[in-house]
Amino acid sequence: QEGYGVIVLNPNENYIEVEKTKAQIQLSSDISDEPAEKRERKDKIQKETKKRRDFYEKYRNPQKEKETMQIYIRDNGSPEEHAIYVWDHFISQSAAENVFFVAHSYGGLAFVELMIQREAEVKNRVTAVALTDSVHNVWHQEVGKTIREWMRENCCNWVSSSEPLDTSVESMLPDCPRVSAGTERHELTSWKSFPSVFKFFSEAVKAKNSLVKPTPTRRSNRIKYEE
Numbered sequence: 001q002e003g004y005g006v007i008v009l010n011p012n013e014n015y016i017e018v019e020k021t022k023a024q025i026q027l028s029s030d031i032s033d034e035p036a037e038k039r040e041r042k043d044k045i046q047k048e049t050k051k052r053r054d055f056y057e058k059y060r061n062p063q064k065e066k067e068t069m070q071i072y073i074r075d076n077g078s079p080e081e082h083a084i085y086v087w088d089h090f091i092s093q094s095a096a097e098n099v100f101f102v103a104h105s106y107g108g109l110a111f112v113e114l115m116i117q118r119e120a121e122v123k124n125r126v127t128a129v130a131l132t133d134s135v136h137n138v139w140h141q142e143v144g145k146t147i148r149e150w151m152r153e154n155c156c157n158w159v160s161s162s163e164p165l166d167t168s169v170e171s172m173l174p175d176c177p178r179v180s181a182g183t184e185r186h187e188l189t190s191w192k193s194f195p196s197v198f199k200f201f202s203e204a205v206k207a208k209n210s211l212v213k214p215t216p217t218r219r220s221n222r223i224k225y226e227e
Contacts, residue, residue, distance in 0.1 A: 007086065009107070111129065112141055115147050132197075137173065151176045158197065
């Protein structure tokens with residue numbers, strides 16, 4: 001109805017588990033330069049540990065009885081890599097006139113890393129960014145001044161708070177405005193703030209079309225966006 005197309009990133013799916021072959025299991029147990037006596041004691045401890053772990057795994061997941069190994073997905077071995085990959089291969093290639101991001105929790109950190117790696121492209125394509133209880137940190141991530149300035153004008157972070165929805169929340173970081181998501185539960189911040197998020201996006205489009213950025217203004221401790 002609103003004409004949105006949606007791409008859902010999956011930044012937490014960074015590897016697949018595959019069953020180890022007998023050769024791989026044997027190889028991992030054979031590779032050791034330790035003295036035989038020390039290795040025997042270590043092997044005994046490892047076997048006991050494995051026995052307890054296998055019992056727990058079988059109890060927790062009866063279907064998983066084989067020893068497995070993790071194989072990281074090419075170019076998607078971390079949330080940050082995944083965000084950049086999806087941007088390069090899908091989002092930046094799309095025909096969308098306005099691109100918006102909703103980034104929750106660690107997704108906010110991944111978005112900031114995307115900005116660091118693709119600053120010019122993101123600034124050119126992205127109209128607005130809604131963060132929900134984002135864990136990004138512009139100091140730890142060494143975010144440059146130009147990115148921080150862009151975030152102040154084009155991003156808003158709805159954070160967990162006991163204050164009513166959209167109430168301004170003080171921040172120690174020099175990046176985007178922080179407002180209450182209307183809930184203290186981290187996992188509900190996106191759902192609770194969606195009405196305000198889409199209003200923020202709509203007003204960002206209007207401001208873009210009129211060549212005026214949405215300016216955060218505080219009235220009665222509530223944040224609104226005006227053209």
